[in-house]
Amino acid sequence: MKRSSGARIGATLAVSALSLALITGCSDNGSDDAKGTDTKESAGASSAPAAKALTSAELEKLLLAKGDVKDFEAESGDDTLPKSKSEVKTDKAACDPLAWATAALAPGDTDANASNTLTAKPSAASKDPSKLTDADIENAFDVSITFVGLSSYDGDGAEKALKAVSDGVTACSGGYGLKAEDESSKVTKVSTAKSSGAGDESVAFAEDVDMDGEGTATFLTEVVRKGNTVATFYSVNLAALGKGGKTEIPAELVTAQVAKLK
Known part of the structure; x- marks a missing residue:
């Protein structure tokens, strides 16, 4: 079965998360017809002094960490997510920002980027393994994994990044x-x-992906700008994927991450 880069990685992470949950137990979820872009700034707001991009190291410190959001585990994306845009290629340049955002890479022109993954804790992970029911085992696959990317830009680079994403959805x-x-x-x-409306500006889009001739699966991505920093969110859920549904991006993750941005 072929998947987009994010979906394939997501499936791998979901299996890893399931394994971790079971090991731990043994030892101790947007509609297409809604408005997708929300802008809170007026046209004259760009008269403020030119913004200076944060460094990748500074962005790393702004990523959600362990304990920031209840029932979610934060892990580095260094070993699971693409390290550079050269690893993610499309056959249409206008679509590059969409693919990059989905892979937790900067959708705009900057080298300042940081990423991680947030995994929802399965409810069965806290149970005594001897008391697990068939439903608990089945629901263990109902694990939501969200890839979060942060990027920062000089001047109006962040605004241009959001526009590139918005334009890409149309193109x-x-x-x-x-x-x-x-x-x-x-991607068919x-x-x-519908975007969350978080930050100063937000764009959300759905992508239908051909699952190797076995129908399509829908994946959601949201891109949020706060000042000159852009956050991208993309979630995968194996249970939803198996049922032909789509994974909703957890609203609490978007709220918590945007709140940490400067």
């Missing part, structure tokens, strides 16, 4: 080809989704 509505780590997949449709 790529008919889909595009994607190649990541020598694995190819096909891109559509506007």
Whole structure:
């Protein structure tokens, strides 16, 4: 089964999260017809002094960490997410910002980027393994994993990054080809989704991905700007994927992450 880079990585992480949950137990979720862009700034707000981009090291400190959001575990994305944009290629330049945002990479022109993953704790992880029911075991696969990326920009770079994403949703509505780590997949449709309205500006989009001829699966991505920092969110849930549904981006993660941005 072929997936987009984020979906493939998400499946791997979901299995890892499940294994971790079971080991721990043994030892001790946007509609397409809603408005997808929310802007809170007036047209004249850009008259403020030019912003200076944060460094990647500074962005790392702003990522959600362990204990920041109840029932979510934070882990570094260094070993699971693409390290550079050169690892994620599309067959249409206008679609690049969408693919980058999905892979927790900067959707705009900057080298300042940091990323991690937030995994929802399965309820069965805290149970005595001898008391696990069939439903507990089945629900253990109902694990939501969210890839979070932060990027920072000089001047109006953050605004341009959001515009590139918004423009990409329109330009790529008919889909595009994607190649990541020598694995190819096909996005068959891109559509506007309802954004959270967080930060100064936000864009959300849904992508239908061809699952190797076995129908399509829908994946959601949200991009939020606060000042000159951009946060991207992309979630995967194996249970929802298996049922042909879509994974909702946990609202509490978006709220908590944007609150940490300067």
